[in-house]
Amino acid sequence: EDKVVQSPLSLVVHEGDTVTLNCSYEVTNFRSLLWYKQEKKAPTFLFMLTSSGIEKKSGRLSSILDKKELFSILNITATQTGDSAVYLCAVLDATSGTYKYIFGTGTRLKVLA
Amino acid sequence: DAEITQSPRHKITETGRQVTLACHQTWNHNNMFWYRQDLGHGLRLIHYSYGVQDTNKGEVSDGYSVSRSNTEDLPLTLESAASSQTSVYFCASSYREDTEAFFGQGTRLTVV
Numbered sequence: 001e002d003k004v005v006q007s008p009l010s011l012v013v014h015e016g017d018t019v020t021l022n023c024s025y026e027v028t029n030f031r032s033l034l035w036y037k038q039e040k041k042a043p044t045f046l047f048m049l050t051s052s053g054i055e056k057k058s059g060r061l062s063s064i065l066d067k068k069e070l071f072s073i074l075n076i077t078a079t080q081t082g083d084s085a086v087y088l089c090a091v092l093d094a095t096s097g098t099y100k101y102i103f104g105t106g107t108r109l110k111v112l113a
Numbered sequence: 114d115a116e117i118t119q120s121p122r123h124k125i126t127e128t129g130r131q132v133t134l135a136c137h138q139t140w141n142h143n144n145m146f147w148y149r150q151d152l153g154h155g156l157r158l159i160h161y162s163y164g165v166q167d168t169n170k171g172e173v174s175d176g177y178s179v180s181r182s183n184t185e186d187l188p189l190t191l192e193s194a195a196s197s198q199t200s201v202y203f204c205a206s207s208y209r210e211d212t213e214a215f216f217g218q219g220t221r222l223t224v225v
Contacts, residue, residue, distance in 0.1 A: 101156075
C-alpha cells in the first residue's frame with residue numbers, strides 16, 4: 001500500500017532555532033514530492049521536488065529530495081512565530097495513468113517567542 | 114486574481130440529509146479534487162475530475178458523489194449524511210496532472 005510518513009508528529013522550538021522536518025514515502029509510481037504549509041485554513045504550496053539532490057530554496061525554507069532512500073527533508077532556519085503551522089508532505093503518484101497526491105499526516109510545528 | 118472558493122465555510126446538518134458543498138475555481142484548471150481532513154489521517158482523496166464530464170473515485174468515496182458540468186465547478190454531494198462524515202472538506206485544483214494543487218479555504222461540516 002502506498003504511504004507517506006512524516007516525522008516528527010509535532011515539534012516545539014524557540015524563535016531563532018533551526019528545524020528539520022522529515023518525509024519518507026513508499027509509492028508505486030513516484031512523480032514528484034510536494035511540501036505545503038497549513039495554518040488555520042487552506043494548505044499553501046511551498047515546494048515541488050522531482051530530482052534527487054537538487055535543493056529548492058525560498059527565503060529561510062529549503063528542501064531536498066533523495067529518490068534512492070525515498071525521503072525528503074524540509075529545513076527552516078532562524079524560525080519565527082509565523083512559521084507555526086502544520087507542514088504537509090505529499091507525493092504525486094502516477095499509477096495506471098492517473099495522477100493522485102498521497103498526503104502524510106503532517107508535522108505540527110510551534111515556534112515560541 | 115484567480116482563486117478557488119468553497120461554500121459554505123461551516124455547515125451543521127442532520128443525519129440522513131443530503132448535503133452539497135460547492136467548489137468554484139477561476140484558474141480554468143482542468144483538474145479538480147475533493148479531500149477530507151481528519152485528525153490522524155491527513156488529507157484523503159474523495160473524488161477527482163480531469164475535465165468536464167469526467168469524474169473518478171478516490172480512496173474514501175463511499176457516500177459521496179460529484180459532477181462536473183463545467184470547468185469551474187465541482188460540487189460534492191453527501192447522499193445521506195452520516196456522523197462519520199463530520200470532517201473538514203477541502204477542494205483543490207491543478208493546471209496539469211503533474212503540477213502542484215491549490216486549495217480552497219475548506220468547509221467544516223458537522224453531522225449531528
